[in-house]
Amino acid sequence: MASIKIRAKQKGNITTVKCLMSHPMETGFRKNKKTGKLIPAHHIQEVTITHADKVVLSALWSGAISKNPYLSCKFSDAGKGDKVTVSWKDNKGKSNSVTAKIK
Amino acid sequence: MxxxxxxxxxxxxxxxxxxxxxxxxxxxxxxxxxxxxxxxKAAFAAKEIDSALQAVLGSAETTPSDKIKIKAPDIAENGAVVPITINTSLPNIEGIAIIAAKNSTPLTSSYQLASNAEGYLSTRIKMGKTSDIIVIVKSNGKLYSAQKEVKVTIGGCGG
Structure with missing residues (x-):
């Protein structure tokens, strides 16, 4: 199952968002050791972190991001209890989105 | 006219x-x-750092800057998971790109930041072999770079 874990914490005016996604992040360069065939690429291409309907960070990823990717960013001007949404889309068209409250 | x-x-x-x-x-x-x-796709498939930068940030001209701090291990025992944290005090950051210089396709990822985002980013990347990690930050329309060498020892007992 593909899921996202999010932690969003506020300290002063700065909110730190940390998220962990579960995804195989297959580069497309790896070979299956038994058959010698390339394992097809399967990785997240786009990640967006949204707060109050505004995109704070948008990431474009290749297969060179580690398996079960971790991403963290900081932003200002948010309040406790505000919602932060993290969503991703992979090269096979799958997507996922999870919302958490800032603590 | x-x-x-x-x-x-x-x-x-x-x-x-x-x-x-x-x-x-x-x-x-x-x-x-x-x-x-x-x-x-062209940027991520590019084998040369310059052409990848040109495709993703619109320019390959970078200026070294000491205002970008890269936190990454000196020696990574497992090249598949190299944690990287970037801190920068440059103003008006529009974009960040992370490059592993000797990966077969050097551009690992690129980021666009909103105006209220801090100059901070942390993630984990894969590295094929020992090389420099180059971080490019687009600030006020100009590109600034910083780099750090990470030694990758796959299956070895420390380098």
Missing amino acids: SSAQQKRRLFLKSTLASSTLSVAIAAGLITPKMVLAAWP
Whole structure:
């Protein structure tokens, strides 16, 4: 199952968002050791972190991001209890989105 | 300037722009579909750092800056998971790109930051072998870079 874990914490005016996604992040360069065939690429291409309907960070990823990717960013001007949404889309068209409250 | 002249100029401009594009298509570098896609496949497939930067940030001219701090291990025992944290005090950051210089496709990821985002980013990347990690930050329309060497020892007992 593909899921996202999010932690969003506020300290002063700065909110730190940390998220962990579960995804195989297959580069497309790896070979299956038994058959010698390339394992097809399967990785997240786009990640967006949204707060109050505004995109704070948008990431474009290749297969060179580690398996079960971790991403963290900081932003200002948010309040406790505000919602932060993290969503991703992979090269096979799958997507996922999870919302958490800032603590 | 008469409107006919203006049109001619516009026509010249557009043909020039489209001809460079069609040359690139003819050369098999990019297909029309990729040009329209939001995910810059050409940038991520590029084998050279300069062409990857050109494709993703629109320029390959970078200035070294000491205002970008890269936190990464000196020695990574497992190249598949190299944690990287970037802190920068540069103003008006528009974009960040992380490059592993000796990966077969050097561009690992690129980021766009909103105006209220801090100059901070942390993630984990894969590295094929020992090389520099280059971080490019786009600030006020200019590109700044910083780099750090990470030794990768796959299956070894420390380098």
